[in-house]
Amino acid sequence: MLEIKDLHAGVDGTEIVKGISLSVNKGEVHAIMGPNGSGKSTLAKILSGHPAYEATSGEIIFDGKNLLEMDAEERSLAGVFMGFQYPVEVPGVNNAEFLRMAHNARRVKAGEEEVDPLDFDELLSEKMKMLGMEKKYKERNLNDGFSGGEKKKNEILQMAILEPKLSLLDETDSGLDIDALRIVSEGVNKLRSENNALILITHYQRLLDYIKPDFVHVLSQGKIVKSGDKALAIELESQGYDWVTTAD
């Protein structure tokens, strides 16, 4: 589904991602861990098409298409979803309306009819219930004044509404309290299928207890320095990153 080949990328001429290769297949869950500033979010932004970040060499192929040649909106419509580490606040844009517009943009792309507000409201209520979100978040403006945890829940709500093929969740677990983490993780698990894939960026083993990864990668200074299975995450939690980053 996703093939990253020797990707080099950065911002303003500074290289941050320094040769990453990663292959993700349908149905898989990958976890990316690594110290602060190692380039995890940068990789996520490159994947989602942020205009400030530039890939200098390498390739990203998604479903046979060259992702780097696509706009952010095209990537989204093709089925890539990015759950941001720091979701942007958009005052003045109603949350429920925004979600409906995003949902309909995807439907139109798929050649389906737009959903009217009433029908959408039903779908939205169901997804919000799944994530333990109160109704009031429909009326609120998009992430405007949301707490850290509320913003993360709202990201997962968007994922639930958009039903992407590939989701990248950048530290969705930070900011969530223990109960919220469990509920959100269960929600994410419900959205999983053998046709979609998940990349989790996290610092904590805790999340991986709920959403079991098939692969764990350690990113350090813009490179994947170690890959393994879930056991690697457990080891990292007890020993820290030093033993992998210095061993390289």
Added chain:
Amino acid sequence: MSETIVESTEETAFLDLHKKFVEENKSSSALSAIHESALSRFEMLGFPHSKHEMYTYVNTKKLAATTFAVSNPSAKIDLIEKHIYSGCENSCLVFVNGVLDRSLSKLKDIESSVKISSLEEKSDTDTLLESVENENDVFACLTNAFCSDVTVVEVPDKGQVAVPIQALFVSTGNTSLPEMHSPRLLWKVGKLAEVKVIEKFVGMQEGYFTNMVEDWRVAEGAGVVLTQVQSDPFGAWNFHKTRVHIKRNARFHSANASSGSVLVHNHFEVRLEEEGAEVILNGVSVLKGKEQVHNFIRIHHEAPQCISHQHFKNVINDEGRSSFDGTVIVNQGAQLTSANQLINNLMLSDDCHADNKPNLMIFADDVKCAHGATIGQIDEDQLFYLQTRGLSKKFAKELLTRSFAESIVQTIQFSEVVKELSNTLLKKLEVENV
């Protein structure tokens, strides 16, 4: 050099026009007194030169140099129904070329609760004269000098006006010889009375100068909700002075939506005269082409524990131009004042222009005041975020600009006006290069 005031040709032209106006209009003695007083004020102030405090950001040279005819109030007009808001069909005052037209006005729903007259009572004339003598805005002086009538709208003590009153200002316009219209109103809102008013400005064609002044006297405990909708064609000037005096515990909440023209000037002068008075002034404009909207605001906190809020937003594209010059003056003794003032400009092109001068002058020590002004472009991070959810760049930009302006539109309490503005003012944002 002699000490006598030597008028420039521009002022002389208006003085000559005034002579003609006086000859052609038989005014009552009360009105004549107002005209006379206003004319001497006009001569004293003169048209703005480059450093004029009130018109620092507004170029009025062309307007002052234009040859005007005085309006023709008996002009035939048609199709005003489409400008009357639903709910105001039987509570609308229609002004044609600046003068109240009794036959077009429909007052059935407010006959019993509101009194509408011309200057009849001596106390009204006195109120007006005081206002005229203290007028510092030279264009407002012109209104006072050229008004052929003063419409006095009175809501008695404890009066509750069940339906909103609409005041519609229609100009016929004359492209070969532009006309000057001088609507002059006095609103008297009695103790504990409540009234909601929508003022709307439209023109049948270009070529006119609506130069309006309205005085509001809001008595103790009264409440006023005022909405002003400016939607003149591009080639029409609209100058509008709103002067408000607010007594103890009374409220005056207003929202102004200006769609701009060759020159729109909104001037608010508000005096919070007694304890607990409150004013809210909101404003929004969406400008394209060479449209301009300028706001000039002076709020005087003259008593303790008064509240003033101002929030103005402008979306400016192409070569549009706006300015905000607002000062809150907190007098000595106006303790526990709460005042804030916020101006946000969203700039959509390289050639648009916005001037901002928010200002606080505080002479009391125990006050809570805040002010700020922002000038910004569309937030790139917000734009990107929306795009990552599958919204096209064009649509996302439109959504962001629209929501920027909408937050003020939504403060308007009349859903009919909100609905209309969504299809007019906010529609202006749906252009290819936004």
